[in-house]
Amino acid sequence: MQVLHSLWDTKTFYIWAESSSLPLSLTSPDGNDRRTTKPALPHPFALPGEELKAVLQETFHPDGGHGIVLPLTIRLPSGKKGPLPSPWLLREDSASEKPANLGDCTVPALAYEQGNALDLLLDMPAHPPQGTVFADSVLFWSQLALYHWSSLPGSSSFQRFETLTPSGRQ
Secondary structure, eight states, X not given: OEEEEEEEOSSEEEXXXXXXXXXXXXXXXXXXXXXXXXXXXXXXXXXXXHHHHHHHHHHHGGGGGGOEEEXXXXXXXXXXXXXXXXXXXXXXXXXXXXXXXXXXXXXXXXXXXXXXXXXXXXXOOSSOOTTEEEOHHHHHXXXXXXXXXXXXXXXXXXXXXXXXXXXXXX
C-alpha cells in the first residue's frame, strides 16, 4: 500500500509517498542507529523516486510523470526509531506509538511547477487505484484546485455566479 502526501511551497508542488512494504526504522543489520550520521534522516518507508513516478503514472495517467524527482526535507511526528507511519498507512509491523518529537526527514518527492501541478490536481481521479490512498493533504490541494478553476472567468460555475442578482436570484 502507498499513501500519497503533498505540500506546496511558494513555487513548487511536491508529492511523496509512504509504502507499507518498506522497513519502519533505519536501524542497520548490526543494530546501530544510522540516524545519528545525518542531520535530516532519510525517511525509512518513503517510496523511492522511480517507484513514486510509476505510482503517479498509474494514478494520474500521462500527467503523473511530468514531475522531477528531488530530495525534500520535511518535519514529521517521530518516535524513538524515526518517523511514525501516517494514519492511512496500514502496517502489520507497526506498534501504536505516540510521537515523542518532530523529526526532520528527507523523502524522494516529485516536484511540479505551478501549471503542471494544477493540471495534475484537476485530473486527479475520484478514487485512487487499489493499494493507493490519498492523504488529506492531496485531497485538500485537489479541492482547492477545483475551487480555483471553478471561479475563473469562462468556467460554467463562474458564469452561473455572474447571472445572480444582488438578492441571490437569477
